Amino acid sequence: MATARDQGWLDAVVADRGRLERSSTAQRVADLLRAQILEGALAPGLRLSEEALGSALGVSRNTLREAFRLLVHERLLVHEYSRGVFVRVLTVDDVVDLYQARRLVECAALRYWRSASAAATDAVRRAMVEAEEAAAADRWVDVGTANMRYHQAIAGLVGSARVDAAVAGLLAELRLAFHVMGDPRTFHEPYVAGNRAILDLLTAGRTEEAVGRMERYLLDAEEQLVAAFARLDPSR
Amino acid sequence: MATARDQGWLDAVVADRGRLERSSTAQRVADLLRAQILEGALAPGLRLSEEALGSALGVSRNTLREAFRLLVHERLLVHEYSRGVFVRVLTVDDVVDLYQARRLVECAALRYWRSASAAATDAVRRAMVEAEEAAAADRWVDVGTANMRYHQAIAGLVGSARVDAAVAGLLAELRLAFHVMGDPRTFHEPYVAGNRAILDLLTAGRTEEAVGRMERYLLDAEEQLVAAFARLDPSR
DNA sequence: ATTGAAGGATTGTTCAACGATCCTTAGGGT
DNA sequence: ACCCTAAGGATCGTTGAACAATCCTTCAAT
Numbered sequence: 001m002a003t004a005r006d007q008g009w010l011d012a013v014v015a016d017r018g019r020l021e022r023s024s025t026a027q028r029v030a031d032l033l034r035a036q037i038l039e040g041a042l043a044p045g046l047r048l049s050e051e052a053l054g055s056a057l058g059v060s061r062n063t064l065r066e067a068f069r070l071l072v073h074e075r076l077l078v079h080e081y082s083r084g085v086f087v088r089v090l091t092v093d094d095v096v097d098l099y100q101a102r103r104l105v106e107c108a109a110l111r112y113w114r115s116a117s118a119a120a121t122d123a124v125r126r127a128m129v130e131a132e133e134a135a136a137a138d139r140w141v142d143v144g145t146a147n148m149r150y151h152q153a154i155a156g157l158v159g160s161a162r163v164d165a166a167v168a169g170l171l172a173e174l175r176l177a178f179h180v181m182g183d184p185r186t187f188h189e190p191y192v193a194g195n196r197a198i199l200d201l202l203t204a205g206r207t208e209e210a211v212g213r214m215e216r217y218l219l220d221a222e223e224q225l226v227a228a229f230a231r232l233d234p235s236r
Numbered sequence: 237m238a239t240a241r242d243q244g245w246l247d248a249v250v251a252d253r254g255r256l257e258r259s260s261t262a263q264r265v266a267d268l269l270r271a272q273i274l275e276g277a278l279a280p281g282l283r284l285s286e287e288a289l290g291s292a293l294g295v296s297r298n299t300l301r302e303a304f305r306l307l308v309h310e311r312l313l314v315h316e317y318s319r320g321v322f323v324r325v326l327t328v329d330d331v332v333d334l335y336q337a338r339r340l341v342e343c344a345a346l347r348y349w350r351s352a353s354a355a356a357t358d359a360v361r362r363a364m365v366e367a368e369e370a371a372a373a374d375r376w377v378d379v380g381t382a383n384m385r386y387h388q389a390i391a392g393l394v395g396s397a398r399v400d401a402a403v404a405g406l407l408a409e410l411r412l413a414f415h416v417m418g419d420p421r422t423f424h425e426p427y428v429a430g431n432r433a434i435l436d437l438l439t440a441g442r443t444e445e446a447v448g449r450m451e452r453y454l455l456d457a458e459e460q461l462v463a464a465f466a467r468l469d470p471s472r
Numbered sequence: 473a474t475t476g477a478a479g480g481a482t483t484g485t486t487c488a489a490c491g492a493t494c495c496t497t498a499g500g501g502t
Numbered sequence: 503a504c505c506c507t508a509a510g511g512a513t514c515g516t517t518g519a520a521c522a523a524t525c526c527t528t529c530a531a532t
Contacts, residue, residue, distance in 0.1 A: 024317070050514070060486045061514095062298055073309045077497070081260065082493045093417060101397040108344035120530055160336040166402050286483070296517045297483090316522045318483055372503070 008205040026066035029059055033067060037087055038172065040179045044089040053170050090177045092229045098174055099222035102151075105167055109157050113202045123153040128195045140184040142158050147188055148175075150173045150195050154190045154214075168225065180228050187224065191217065192229070261295055262302035272322055273312050273410060274417045280325040281294060284313070311409050326413045328465045334410055335458035338387075341403055342454065343447045345393050349438045350366050352393040357441070359389040364431045371428045376420040383424055384411075390450075416464050423460065427453065 001230045006117045036042045054064045072078040077085045113121065131146035148171050148229035155167035181187040259267075273280045290300045301349035304321045307313040313321045349357065367382035384407050417423040430453045437446035 015347050051512095063485065065302070065515095067307075069302065069305045073306075083495095084514065097396050097398055100394060103399045104344050104348075104394050104396070104399060106340065108340050112340075115480090158336060159339070160333050162333055162337045163405065164342060166337075173466075176407065260497095287481095298518090299516060318528095320483065 005015050010171070013177075020114065024068060025059055029064060029067035032057075033071060034074070034076060034172075037071075038175050042087050043088045044176060044179070046087045048085050048087070050084065058181055074169060076176070088176055090173070091150055092226055094173075095177050095222065095225050095229065096175075098170055099218055099225075100167065101170055102140075102167075102236040103215055103218050105170075106151060106154050107214050109155050109163070110198070110214055112159070113144075113207060116159065120153070120156045120159065123156055124150065124199060127153045131192050131195055131215065135189065140188055143186055143188045143192065144178070145189060147195070151174050160205075177225055177229075180232055190230040191221070256309075260302075261299050265293060265295055265300060265303035267304040269307060270310070270312060273307075274411045278323050279414060280323045280415070282323045283319075283339065285321075286320065288421070296359055310405060312412070321380070324409075325407070326414055328462055330409075331413050331458065331461050331465065334406055334413075335454055335461075337402075337406055339451055339454050341399065341406075342387060342390050343450050345391050345399070346434070346438065346446050346450055348393040349443060349446075350441075352395065356389070356392045356395065359392055360386065360435060363389045364435055365432055367428050369424065374421075376424055379421055379424045379456050380414070381426065383427060383431070413465075414459055416468055417461070427457070 030141070033042070033048075036178050042048075048068070050061050050064055056059050057064070058126045059067075068077060068079065072085065076088055078088050082201045119214075127146055127150035131143050131150060134140070134142035134146055151171060152164070152167055155163055158164075178184075194213065198210050198217070201207070201213060237382060258327065269278070269284075278284075284304070286300055288296050292296050293300070295303075304313060309320065312324055314324050314387060315321045340383070363382055363386035367379050370376070370378035370382055387402060387407060391399055394400075398407045414420075414423070430449065434446050434449050434453070437443070
C-alpha cells in the first residue's frame with residue numbers, strides 16, 4: 001500500500017522526462033547537420049541544395065526545410081530568399097560582435113559566483129580540471145571542448161536557463177570561426193592557465209580582479225582570431 | 237555633376253535595405269501572428285489549429301507550419317508533438333528566469349555608457365522622454381511601449397547586434413506576462429521616474445549607483461509580476 | 473472510479489506540381 | 503573587347519493532396 005516514502009517515485013520518473021520527448025525527423029536531421037558543420041565537414045559558404053540533401057538523407061524537401069529553419073535560427077546557416085541556405089561564413093565583424101557579447105555576459109556572470117549554487121561552481125571547477133588534464137595529455141582538441149564547457153559553466157553561475165541557452169548559441173557560432181585557426185594547440189593552450197587564474201581569484205573572493213582577468217582573456221582571444229581572419233582574407 | 241556631398245546618397249539608400257528584402261509568406265504570417273499574440277488578441281494557452289488558421293489566412297498547412305516554427309523559436313508559441321502549437325503560457329519560473337537574464341544584461345550594459353556612441357546614448361534619452369510625455373498625457377499603453385524601447389536602448393549601449401537581438405527576445409517574451417497585469421497604469425507608472433533617475437546617474441558619471449538603481453528597478457518589477465501571477469493562479 | 477476499446481479529429485511526413493526567382497550563357501550592339 | 507539584353511535551365515516558394523501516426527473523446531465493462 002501507499003506510504004509517505006512512495007511519494008517520491010513520481011518525481012524520479014519525471015526527472016528524466018526529457019529523454020521521452022520524441023524527436024521529430026527534422027530535429028534529427030538538424031542534429032546531424034549541426035554536427036557536420038561544427039566539426040568543419042561542411043565548409044562555410046557551401047550551399048546546401050534542398051533536392052540534393054533531401055534525396056541524400058532520404059527525407060522530403062519539406063522536412064529538410066524544417067531542419068534548415070532550426071539551424072538558421074542558431075545562426076549556423078544563413079537563408080537567402082529564393083537562393084537557398086548556405087553554411088554561415090563568419091566575418092571579422094561577427095567575431096567582434098560575438099566577443100563583445102561574450103565579454104558582457106561572462107564578465108557579469110562572474111559576479112554571481114558567491115550567490116551561485118554548489119552544483120554551478122563545481123561545474124566550473126570540473127571543466128577547468130578537464131582542460132588541464134587534456135592539455136597534460138596533449139589532447140588539444142579536447143582542451144578546446146573543455147574550454148567551451150568552462151565558459152558555459154561560467155554562464156551557468158547566473159542560474160538562468162535563457163542565459164545558458166544564449167551563451168551556448170554564442171559558443172556554437174564561434175566554433176565556425178575556430179576553424180580558421182590552424183593549430184588547435186597554439187589557440188587553446190594559453191587559456192588553460194587563464195582558466196585557473198580566474199577560478200583562483202573567484203575563490204579568493206577577489207571578484208573584480210577575476211572580472212578584469214576574464215576581460216583581458218577574451219580580448220586576447222578576440223585579437224588572435226581577428227588577426228587570423230586578416231591573415232586569411234583581408235577583404236572580410 | 238557629382239560633388240562630395242553627393243557621396244551620402246548611397247548610404248541613405250542602403251540604410252533602408254531591410255525593407256527591400258522580400259519576405260516569404262511564412263514570414264508575413266509569423267509577423268501577423270506575433271503582433272496578435274503580443275497585443276493579447278490570442279490568449280495564452282490557446283491552441284492554433286493548422287487547418288482552421290490555414291484556411292482563415294489563406295495559406296497552406298505547410299506554409300503555416302513554417303510560420304509556427306519561427307514563433308516557436310521566439311518562444312511565443314510552444315509546440316507539442318502530435319498535439320499542435322499553443323500560445324505560450326508563462327509560468328512564475330519563466331518570469332523569474334527572464335528577470336534574472338534581464339538583470340544580468342541590462343545592469344552590465346549600463347557600464348558601457350561612457351564608451352557608447354552618441355546615437356546609442358541619444359536613443360536612451362529619447363525613449364525616456366517619450367515615456368514621460370506619454371505618461372503626462374495619460375497614454376499608459378504608450379508608456380509601456382516607450383519603456384520597452386528604453387530598456388532596448390540600454391542594451392544598445394553595448395553595441396552588439398546579438399545582445400540587441402537577445403534583449404528584444406526577452407522583452408517580447410515578457411509581454412506575454414504583462415497581460416496578466418490588469419491596469420497598465422499601476423504597472424508602468426512607477427518606472428517612468430526610475431528611467432530618469434538612472435539616466436541622471438549615468439550622465440553624472442555615477443555608474444555603479446545607476447547599476448544599483450537598475451537592479452532594484454528590475455527586482456521591483458519582477459516582484460510585482462510574481463505577485464500578480466500568485467494572485468491569478470497559485471498553481472503555476 | 474478505473475480500465476479498455478472503438479471512432480473521429482488532428483498532426484507528421486511525404487510527394488508531385490507549378491509559378492517565381494535566380495544564375496548562367498549566348499548573342500547582338502557599341 | 504565591353505556592356506546590355508534575352509533565352510534557358512536550375513532551384514526555390516508555395517500549394518494541395520494523400521496516408522500513417524498520434525491524440526482526444528466517447529462509451530461500455532469491470
